[in-house]
Amino acid sequence: MKKITIKEVAKYAEVSPSTVSRVLSNDYRISEETQKKVRKAVKKLGYHPNAIARSLVTQKTKTLGLILSRPAEEAFANPFFPGILQSIASISQEKGFSLLLASSRDYHKEHEEALKMLRYGKVDGVILMASRVNDDIVKQLINNNYPFVLVGRSLELNEIPIVNNDNIKASYQAVKFLINKGYEKIAFISGPQEYVVSQDREKGYKKALKEYNPALVRYSGFSYKGGYRQTQILLGEQEVDVILSLDDMIASGALRAAQNSGYDVPRDIAIMGFNDDPMAAYLKPSLTTVRIPVVKMGEKAAEMLIRIITEKDYSGEEIIVSTEIIERESTPGI
Amino acid sequence: MKKITIKEVAKYAEVSPSTVSRVLSNDYRISEETQKKVRKAVKKLGYHPNAIARSLVTQKTKTLGLILSRPAEEAFANPFFPGILQSIASISQEKGFSLLLASSRDYHKEHEEALKMLRYGKVDGVILMASRVNDDIVKQLINNNYPFVLVGRSLELNEIPIVNNDNIKASYQAVKFLINKGYEKIAFISGPQEYVVSQDREKGYKKALKEYNPALVRYSGFSYKGGYRQTQILLGEQEVDVILSLDDMIASGALRAAQNSGYDVPRDIAIMGFNDDPMAAYLKPSLTTVRIPVVKMGEKAAEMLIRIITEKDYSGEEIIVSTEIIERESTPGI
DNA sequence: TTGTACGCGTTATCAG
DNA sequence: CTGATAACGCGTACAA
Numbered sequence: 001m002k003k004i005t006i007k008e009v010a011k012y013a014e015v016s017p018s019t020v021s022r023v024l025s026n027d028y029r030i031s032e033e034t035q036k037k038v039r040k041a042v043k044k045l046g047y048h049p050n051a052i053a054r055s056l057v058t059q060k061t062k063t064l065g066l067i068l069s070r071p072a073e074e075a076f077a078n079p080f081f082p083g084i085l086q087s088i089a090s091i092s093q094e095k096g097f098s099l100l101l102a103s104s105r106d107y108h109k110e111h112e113e114a115l116k117m118l119r120y121g122k123v124d125g126v127i128l129m130a131s132r133v134n135d136d137i138v139k140q141l142i143n144n145n146y147p148f149v150l151v152g153r154s155l156e157l158n159e160i161p162i163v164n165n166d167n168i169k170a171s172y173q174a175v176k177f178l179i180n181k182g183y184e185k186i187a188f189i190s191g192p193q194e195y196v197v198s199q200d201r202e203k204g205y206k207k208a209l210k211e212y213n214p215a216l217v218r219y220s221g222f223s224y225k226g227g228y229r230q231t232q233i234l235l236g237e238q239e240v241d242v243i244l245s246l247d248d249m250i251a252s253g254a255l256r257a258a259q260n261s262g263y264d265v266p267r268d269i270a271i272m273g274f275n276d277d278p279m280a281a282y283l284k285p286s287l288t289t290v291r292i293p294v295v296k297m298g299e300k301a302a303e304m305l306i307r308i309i310t311e312k313d314y315s316g317e318e319i320i321v322s323t324e325i326i327e328r329e330s331t332p333g334i
Numbered sequence: 335m336k337k338i339t340i341k342e343v344a345k346y347a348e349v350s351p352s353t354v355s356r357v358l359s360n361d362y363r364i365s366e367e368t369q370k371k372v373r374k375a376v377k378k379l380g381y382h383p384n385a386i387a388r389s390l391v392t393q394k395t396k397t398l399g400l401i402l403s404r405p406a407e408e409a410f411a412n413p414f415f416p417g418i419l420q421s422i423a424s425i426s427q428e429k430g431f432s433l434l435l436a437s438s439r440d441y442h443k444e445h446e447e448a449l450k451m452l453r454y455g456k457v458d459g460v461i462l463m464a465s466r467v468n469d470d471i472v473k474q475l476i477n478n479n480y481p482f483v484l485v486g487r488s489l490e491l492n493e494i495p496i497v498n499n500d501n502i503k504a505s506y507q508a509v510k511f512l513i514n515k516g517y518e519k520i521a522f523i524s525g526p527q528e529y530v531v532s533q534d535r536e537k538g539y540k541k542a543l544k545e546y547n548p549a550l551v552r553y554s555g556f557s558y559k560g561g562y563r564q565t566q567i568l569l570g571e572q573e574v575d576v577i578l579s580l581d582d583m584i585a586s587g588a589l590r591a592a593q594n595s596g597y598d599v600p601r602d603i604a605i606m607g608f609n610d611d612p613m614a615a616y617l618k619p620s621l622t623t624v625r626i627p628v629v630k631m632g633e634k635a636a637e638m639l640i641r642i643i644t645e646k647d648y649s650g651e652e653i654i655v656s657t658e659i660i661e662r663e664s665t666p667g668i
Numbered sequence: 669t670t671g672t673a674c675g676c677g678t679t680a681t682c683a684g
Numbered sequence: 685c686t687g688a689t690a691a692c693g694c695g696t697a698c699a700a
Contacts, residue, residue, distance in 0.1 A: 053390055224616060364670080390676045674698100678692090
């Protein structure tokens with residue numbers, strides 16, 4: 001199957017390549033007649049303009065890069081990601097953009113991947129998901145004037161394009177909710193400390209408490225297993241009314257660990273998570289959680305990036321989406 | 335931030351562009367001296383070769399396309415996908431390929447997307463995930479001589495590049511397993527009938543039974559909700575020992591429906607699924623399921639496609655991966 | 669060992 | 685309204 005080019009179409013239609021190009025981008029006013037000729041030739045020959053060549057001359061790829069700033073195994077295992085990936089993919093497609101995915105097995109390679117995409121000219125801009133703290137990729141992006149949007153991450157830097165939820169506030173409200181329910185010994189199983197999300201949710205947790213007992217805070221990986229293990233340890237050392245977990249994965253591990261340690265959940269101990277993974281509703285007891293509107297976040301991020309790329313005098317903004325406590329069986333109150 | 339090109343590097347290093355090109359692809363034997371000069375210039379100027387231009391001349395994109403043949407919402411919601419996506423992403427990256435994602439809100443657009451990617455020259459080949467039956471995209475790919483690999487799908491066509499598990503066999507074995515456990519009234523909640531996976535697993539189910547009772551088979555969407563509803567209906571109409579579900583999502587819905595209808599699972603009724611989603615282990619009772627090695631399938635698929643693209647006399651093969659029954663609490667036997 | 673010249677397939681500019 | 689022509693940035697025969 002030979003690839004046919006604009007020249008062959010031109011020849012077949014007895015016009016010049018430029019005319020064909022014009023017809024296809026229906027830009028200029030071309031006579032009805034030649035239009036028809038060209039379109040006929042296009043269809044007849046099964047011509048499809050080559051995106052690469054087009055990109056080379058227009059200096060645009062019509063492609064968005066998506067960077068997962070956790071190693072792939074972890075990123076995809078976390079139910080948080082599918083939702084956001086889905087919405088970004090949908091919006092991109094709607095707006096005529098392709099989506100280039102980057103991830104890697106090596107923790108620190110992803111930022112390199114992001115820059116590569118941009119430098120090599122494979123994408124017009126990138127969306128960066130939930131990064132760790134203290135990386136300077138953002139500065140590099142700014143310095144190079146590369147279009148980008150951050151998702152799920154708070155920074156000291158202001159005035160950068162970002163879609164986020166207020167994790168401090170969300171966590172604060174979660175704890176207040178639990179206090180109102182009558183719980184007193186409120187433990188918190190956080191995620192890895194180098195992640196902003198962990199830090200912020202811990203901040204909100206602390207802020208909502210009258211007195212802060214460090215022994216009630218534990219750190220887990222982003223996994224069921226981590227939640228399970230930290231809960232085992234925690235329950236062996238402390239008396240606890242309720243465990244608030246950094247996300248629903250961890251919460252589900254905590255739930256099972258508590259159950260396996262002989263606790264009746266929620267009678268003996270309550271559990272609460274973050275994110276509202278689909279899974280949260282299916283657990284027994286179903287899990288009270290703080291819903292993060294991931295689909296919406298993905299949509300906003302994709303739309304913002306596309307606007308940054310296409311609209312000359314728009315350079316992004318800060319969008320904070322609001323969270324919502326979804327009350328289920330795991331926190332009936334005391 | 336101006337983009338610097340090979341010419342500027344050449345000028346800076348006082349050589350010709352071709353020399354720079356050669357150094358960067360360290361192809362030819364270039365003198366040590368000029369090598370150094372060039373590399374220094376490259377570093378000094380921060381040069382990165384433009385992938386688009388390179389693609390245009392080499393006629394290679396070093397990019398793989400991944401087509402999700404379900405609408406995005408559904409595809410990403412299914413825990414089956416993250417695993418396979420993850421492994422495909424990892425392998426691609428390892429082998430120096432980028433990954434272009436296609437999905438859409440419209441059911442029937444995805445095949446169009448696949449062909450677009452190829453025709454427009456954005457990718458060197460595509461991986462097609464679990465398609466429905468009766469679509470002719472495969473024929474089109476073959477006719478056009480486009481490199482592709484199918485994943486999770488069986489066809490009448492032979493001799494096409496595919497990575498799959500034997501769904502008929504897996505389902506057959508699952509039912510045999512249940513029979514051995516002492517269950518007799520074995521219901522099957524299948525997926526949408528137009529999917530090959532639904533058809534095949536139903537075939538295996540039938541094959542393993544002495545007598546086939548159509549009233550025990552139900553069809554659900556690929557969702558928790560579907561499993562829930564079909565189970566409600568089923569239990570209202572039939573007496574059932576165990577429900578085998580097309581996947582773990584559906585099974586988890588079935589589980590909850592049974593519980594909410596007053597059944598004690600697994601004492602009153604047993605449940606079994608397919609896929610071994612991470613979630614399956616966290617349910618209560620934990621779910622017996624047929625593990626599909628999704629990560630391995632993704633790896634194989636990516637590797638095969640890359641081989642097809644890069645090795646001239648390799649045109650793919652059929653790889654069948656084996657499944658495994660993971661026995662958990664939901665099927666203790668009678 | 670290195671430089672020159674051409675071409676990849678398209679769009680944009682400039683005539684006409 | 686349409687056709688040459690030049691460029692986009694790079695790789696590669698061919699020549700030197």
